[in-house]
C-alpha cells in the first residue's frame with residue numbers, strides 16, 4: 352500500500368519534470384505561456400463572463416498539453432530516426448499540425464470574446 356502511494360507521488364514528480372522540460376526548452380511553449388498571461392490579464396481587465404473564462408482556460412490547457420505531446424513525439428522520432436525518413440517527417444508534421452489547429456482555435460475564441468467589446472468601444 353505504502354509502495355503504491357509512493358509510486359503515485361513519484362509519478363507526479365516525473366510529470367512536473369516534463370512540464371519543466373517543456374517550459375525550459377521549447378520556444379513555442381514559452382510563447383504560449385506568455386500568450387496565456389496576456390489573455391488572462393485581458394480577461395480580467397475586460398471582466399469576461401464565467402463561460403468565457405471556461406473557454407479561455409480550456410483552450411489554453413489544450414494548446415499547452417498538445418505542445419507537450421508534440422515535444423514528446425519529436426523526442427521519440429529523433430531517437431528512433433535520427434537520419435531522414437519520410438515517415439519521421441510525417442509524424443513530426445502531424446504533431447505540429449495538431450498544435451497549430453488548437454492555436455487557431457485559441458485565436459478564434461479570443462476574437463469571439465474580444466470583438467464585441469472592441470466594437471462597443473469603437474462605436475462609442
Ligand SMILES: Nc1ncnc2c1ncn2[C@@H]1O[C@H](COP(=O)(O)OP(=O)(O)OP(=O)(O)O)[C@@H](O)[C@H]1O
Pocket residue numbers: 377425432433434435436437439440441443444447
Ligand atoms: N528525421 C526526419 N526525417 C524526415 N523529416 C524530418 C526529420 N526530422 C525533421 N524533419 C522535418 O523537419 C521539420 C522540422 O523538424 P524539427 O525536428 O526541427 O522540429 P521543429 O518543429 O523545428 O521543433 P523544435 O524547434 O521544437 O525542435 C519536421 O516537421 C519534418 O517535416
